Amino acid sequence: MPVRLYVGNLPKEPIERQALQEMFAEAGDSITTKVIKDRKTGKCRGFAFVTVPTDEAADEFIEKYNGQPFMDSPIRVEKALPRSKGKGKEDGDQPQSSSEEGATTTVPAPAPTPKAKKSGGGGAKKRGRSQGGGGDQRNNESFQPDPRWAGELAKLKEMLAAQTSNS
Known part of the structure; x- marks a missing residue:
């Protein structure tokens, strides 16, 4: 399988x-x-895809070419992550990945949150909210992770801690 x-x-x-x-x-x-190119300028977007026939060939290819210079920059070669379904993006969008000694993990994009309707009115309401306890509640909310992504956030924190302890 390719x-x-x-x-x-x-x-x-x-x-x-x-x-x-x-x-x-x-x-x-x-x-x-x-080679993935920008549609407007025709310039490379900074990445490409290579298809090899087998897993063994892929491992050999990665070992041989990862870090090799191409046009004065060392290239990075790793197994591509499968595209996410339902996003409707063009073929060849860069996968979001984080690599730690050959292990590749997917970093999910945050889900869009519904926006609340802004109420009409002057700055008095805004000033009133920022004074007293209202501002504290808003600040506390910004530090709370979205519960849908809390598990992924914990994994990322562990990976970051492992990375900094290895350095």
Whole structure:
């Protein structure tokens, strides 16, 4: 089964697919590359995708090319995360990922929250809310995580703590 790899840290200038394919020529003819470009400018968006035939080939490819210089920048190669369903984004949007010694985890985007209707009126109401206990309640709410993402937030905090203790 083909494996899709994310190639990041590419320069944000015009890059042709052939230039990237030439860099990966040693990997064989069985790989395909796709440079993700900005629709308006035609310049590279800073990443591309490479498809290799097997998991073993993917691991070898990552080991061989991760950190190799391409146009004066070291590229980052890792397994691409599957696209999220229902987002309706174009093919090739950059996956949101965090990499810790080869382990890739998904960082979910926060869900949109419904906006409350603003009541008509002058600044007196706003001033009244900011004085006294009303302002304290609003400040406390900003520090409370959304319960839908609290579990993911805890995981991220653990990963960050592990990362800082390793440094």
